[in-house]
Amino acid sequence: MLHKIPDTALAPEYAGMIKPIEACVHCGFCLPTCPTYSTMGDEMNSPRGRIFLIKETLEGRINSSDIEPFIDNCLGCLACVTSCPSGVEYGELITPYRDWAESKRKRSTTEKLQRFALLKTIPYPARFRAASRIARIFKPIARYLPKEFGAMMELAPTELPPKIDFKGHYPALGQQRGRVALLIGCAQQTLAPRINAAAIRVLTRNGIEVVVPKSQGCCGSLAMHIGESQEARQAARKNFDAFPTDIDAVITTAAGCGSGMKEYTHLFSGQDEDQRTQANAFSSKVMDICEYLDNVGFIPPKKNESTAIKVAYHDACHLAHAQKIRSAPRKLLTSIPGIEVLEPDEWEICCGSAGSYNIEHPDTAKILGQRKVSNLYATGADLIATGNIGCLAQIEFHSKDKKAPIPLVHTIELLDGEI
Amino acid sequence: MTPFLEKLRQLYPSDRLYEDEARLTPYVSDGLTVFRQKPVAVVMPLDSDEIVATLKLCHEFSVPFVARGSGTSLSGGSLPIDEGIVISLNRLNQILSIDPDNRTARVQPGVINAHVSSAVVQHGLYFAPDPSSQSVCTIGGNLAFNSGGAHCLKYGMTSNHVLGLKVALPDGEIVHLGNDSLENVGPDCVGLFVGSEGLFGIALEIQLRLLPIPESFRTILASYESLEAAGEAVGTVVASGILPGAMEIMDKLAIEAAEAAVNAGYPRNAEALLIIELDGEAAAVEAEFTALSTAIEQTQAKEIRIAQDNEERLLIWKGRKSAFSAVGRLSPDYLVQDGVVPRSKLGEALKEISRLGSEANLHVANVFHAGDGNLHPLILFDGKESGALERAENLAGKILRLCLKLGGSITGEHGVGVEKKSFMPEMFSENDLEAFKRIRQAIDPREISNRGKMLPGNEAPALSHSGPHPLEQAGLISRM
């Protein structure tokens, strides 16, 4: 698309925004897969519309404050990237734009408090556990709280599973085929430590040595995706130091973390060369657990009896759209005797979790959550599997009214063979 | 304008009436981005009553309107009108009823083309018109522009698949055209309405004809050393007496772009690719396939591939249908043309387009419906280069004139819109255009319905091929 953004208008870390704007041909193929367009039906809440609005803003024709609501509505699910024939990397536009616009933004006190609360609790397991306990107390009065906090309290887990303390090192079982470091994630560690436990079992059983760096922290994706790049870079730098370099891959079981870490190259694009090199090196090793297992050749667990089980697989946006990983999890799942993978309608439409979206935009998130749950339930599956903790929480939350809830698991738990 | 807007505000709540800069801006263009025009307002009706009330207001105040679906027009058909409003039909997106025994579906105009087929697949039926943008474009838009697609030769265009209409004329009068049958009593008013580019009002309900999904498909890819050889192969197939469901050609640039977009599995080293699809009863398709294979053997095909399963077949089509947008990967900007030439003149037309392209120092990618002689030259240019857009438009104009010279048409399926209306006098005489105008005025005396599209006149911008249009110079319209 033609644009008139002055060459000098953008600092180096934002220069990458030009490419997606130029690549967009305004064909509209992104519209029907965009969760906000498909619920709201208006052009400014579509990827094409947002690209156009950002272009106009960067050209200086519109104030960034005027387009805030439409930018904020974006879930960052990147379904538009999957559907785009022109190869527009929308993620490379929206993430830096949010950061660019944040500095010009006037936020209300409650908004600021909410963002602060998010950024300072979810990434920190101890604080998150503590906050969850507090949230439980507020749950009954959630609907009386300001909108910004109501959803937070409502979505907070009623009960947290017992904490698991991971060891720093798990040797490979049998013949060693590789060595990886595992990002245990922040929210996931609090909400469902069983996922990483399963990952470690599957990896070691597959001959992979697993290192769990003790001093690791949040990957920074949450901050990055809401326009807090500074905060995100800080988190990333901490992990550059915490993770060893003599490994084949940095493994994550959370699609959101995986996609964020794969974006470090862009996050650090305006930084000095040392940091850029470090970011590139780290980023290039990041792999989703399924991607890695499929790559090394997954050895399915030995089972005495195979029971037929129908699994509805939910594509997490940050896995399917952002990392373009769709076939690996399906291939791995169907390699287990007895598992049949069912495909829900509208696989490409986000469930509404999208990082912290369900906390910041509860109304849209609710519509999307219910829509996703009805599509998943319509498959008639025995089980629902997905590769992201956020989706698990969102789907679970929106199926809580179901008479016969379908059990929900992370893909790796099925690969573990314990279910 | 103020009294009109005040009444409009009584009709719509503020969350369905956009008047502010940020919400109007994304509506300034459709799929043809070289033109932009800001509307006075955008409204989002929820039902037919609101549409009718809006039209009555527009009629009362002589305010022009354009109905808009997904905004994918490649001819600027849904470009807003100066001092006019946009009526966005996206929330009228319900499939009202499906009647499998009669093979019909009644839909609202904002329903997405592909959603019709997915809603009726459980009955073994589908909606045949398949424009490349079918995953996005709406039935209302298909209707207005008589959209085509890859399967037109055998199955016809949108017009051949619309049985009945409930229409709000531009003054708000509701009329019912057509019926539940393929046949008609009296003149074919549905036929007239389809393809009228929004000049006759807004279709509120559309009775679509559905077809049983063919029992069997055979999709064949044949690659050739040159575009010309592929064009000749089409002639050979036609001469063999077989009627394929689709015959498409893509050139090297288009293949490259489509491959990059969807990994369709096209042979990358081919200069030209011919896609042929047979469909029908299994036994009939197999017999045709034998005849087709014999025909193809007589052509100079370098490589022949046959889709092994439905997945491969769908991927082949996905590649083909992504080709336009995918060309965005090869070039920052492009113009797509839609002229038609007699099938036997395909080779001549392509050669001349290539010569004109070199002359203008511009690359032209070609993707086209070979069975229909419907060309889609994509003129690649870099808008940042000064004068490039003008050169591209100039070339586009020459290509259109070439199509006319060869006995064809300026548009096969994208419509005239804003883009090609200055070429209408080259295709039709003053007499013919005068008749169009009389019909238009009989339906819309105030000329408010999509004013400035299709029919040449002074009231709206036309794409000029010799520098900026006078209205551009006057600052009334602008380009991106």
Add this chain to the structure above:
Amino acid sequence: MGNDFKLHVPDTISVLKSLVRDSPSVSIKARDDSPSPPNTTAITLAAFQKIVEYQPEEYTITVEAGAKVSDVISILAEQGQYFPFDPLFIDKDSTIGGIIANGYSGPGANRYGILRDFIIGLSFIDGQGNHIKTGGKVVKNAAGFDIPKLMVGSRGSLGIITESTFKVFPLPQAYKTILFRFDSFEKGHTALLALGRSQFTLDALDLDSKGTLIIRLSGQAASIDTRIQALETMLGSTHDPLSRDKPFWQVPLNLQSYPKTGLLLKIPNSPTAIAEIDAKLAPNCPHRRYSIGGFVSWIYSESEVNDLSQSLKELDLSAQIASGDTLEQVIGTDHPKAFYNRIKQALDPQQKFIALYPKTPSST
């Protein structure tokens, strides 16, 4: 002109234009035996019979409106091509302009579509004597209003067709017509609906009032017997072959075979509506044929035209009168009338051509 009958035979477009300009009322005749209102200039296009352009590899043919349909059909057949809409009621006098104005398609239209689906270009003289060219000569064309389609079924009420271009198709290698007889009309109707939804691509699918399905297959000769077997499997019964195809198709659908005393109606309808139509019209309509996959009913009736019109209104249907002693053109419901009148006003403001919808209710 008075009441003296004179058939004008203009030989150029400009003579034709003048005739329209200078006459208060004009009608076109293919033959001189049909009734004509008084004070009307009767014109024949007998001088316009040229094949203007025919390149078989283009799948298109352009002919003048006075050309005989039977001649055009044989010219096409020589090149292995045909009109897929299966022109109906063809005799030695039928002209191309006539079949467009009447808009009749035969049973064979079941496969690819009716006449309006195959007309791509058309020239005509409007009520002010302007010669207007619309559409084009290529199979696909989206420029300008689709007047060629509008003229189909207009019965000359909007203008005098002078020339038209059709899309044509390759003639199938082989044909076979078979019958499936059912115990009752209902069973035949049920089978018709099932076949309509099925994946069989039948060249023709008709039902008669006794419950017999008349099916014609076309295509590569090698495949036809296999396809018939598949049909038998689906319908659970065996077929009766027909040795002589053409006579069978033409007899019930031959205009001349109906007595002039009654009315022959073309009723467009949905295939499911046939049951109700047959039940309601059976008493006074001795011949009933459901054609084009059940989308059209051909009804020969001995009822009064007003009674018929009333019955059709009760079914929310309309009909075109194909033959019979009446000046009525269209009976039953008249939903498109308001739209039609606007078009009529644009093309024939002085009402020189016939009126499709009577201004006041008929009192015949």
